[in-house]
Amino acid sequence: MSSAPSENAAPENAALPPARTPGKRNAAATRQRILDVALAEFAEHGFSGSRIERIAAGASANVGMIYHYFGNKDDLYLAALEASYKIIRDREQTLDIAHADPRQALKALVELTFDFLSTDPHFVRLIMNENLMMGRTAQRSATIPHMTRPLLEQLRTLLARGQKEKIFHREMDAEDLYISILGLCFIHVSNRYTLGSMFQHDFAAPDWLARRKAIVVDVVTRSIVATPAR
Template identity: 35%
Template sequence: MEKTDTAPRPDRKSPSWTQDPEGVRRSILEAARIEFVEHGLSGARVDEIAAKTATSKRMIYYYFGDKEGLYRAVIEEMYDRIRRFERGLDLGALPPDEAMAKLAGFTFDYHADNPDFVRMVMIENIHHARHLATSTKIATLNLSIIDVIREIYEGGVAAGLFRPGLEALDIHLTISALSFYNVSNRASIRQVFGHDMGAPDILPQRRQTAIDTVMRMLRH
């Protein structure tokens, strides 16, 4: 009896597969991001993702293996995006104190402008980061920002601008926490205190507070 190949194959009825395979992949990731952000991993449906793209469910499995593989790819893409933006800041051309303030401000702005990133990280924490643990890209991606912060910080210590004894990871966690909380807890703070942290007249103050907190942590 002839052996049947059960591995998923691309849907060759879609001309875009051969004309622009990377474009198809990006389209799937974008539709998947919206679906996962809205419904979480368990509630998201691959059928819905396929319906919103010029492809098929079979094509999605061809690219990403299964729903969890697609979910992991979405997270990887979201982390890759923020790291690409950070690399474009050209922080090495600035004095250490200006570079750190710029990074803190950028991180705050990025989270405020990309609430889907915050929501996906929250969803992944619900799953105890088990998908991040199986990613071959995430660790390498995120180590880059620690190296950047370490270089800025050590330059600031050498110049007498920053106090010694701090760890680059602690600085990163502080910057991230101040930026993340302003988005992740916006709804609950609004309900409990009647204070909208994302309102146009409040957000700039929150941003400056985040920068000031980081700089006070670093200075003598």
């Protein structure tokens, strides 16, 4: 159920002996379990379709605990959304754009995005749901609006270097490039089921994903590399 328990729960549990004090359960751990389950629930059912009671049961907690730790359904959803964003942000930081060949760096960036969106079972669905809700919750968040800052910075650096080196000849904006990458990496996940019923195959199959990833890298690269006059 948990999308990334190791990264979130691990620090809490690290120093804890397996046997806890009987009367007092581990508060932080309970909170984290609720959050993990909530993230999965909201991703799977959307906001309206998610059930507080199901989250409580899934986290081996009870409804009261959710209200104790998170206030209400809206705020729990906000917390889940932020937690989900944090995962991708942390992932992006692992890239080292600066010291690579721009073309290789671009490839690495696209592949990371493609892999993350294709692999994380919750992120795309949460984003879709949030957009269906017209960004109501993301706007309330103190952290989400800035989430892609680092990625964009990397992209800008990368673009500038490529253009200076005449590898990328076009004056493409980082924003435009980012949106193209996102669109090409997002669609087969977001539209997995409607595409599936159109083309009659599974858009999450590993083989298909591997082939598609190469195509996406190619499409993105072709869109900015300098070409002899055409």
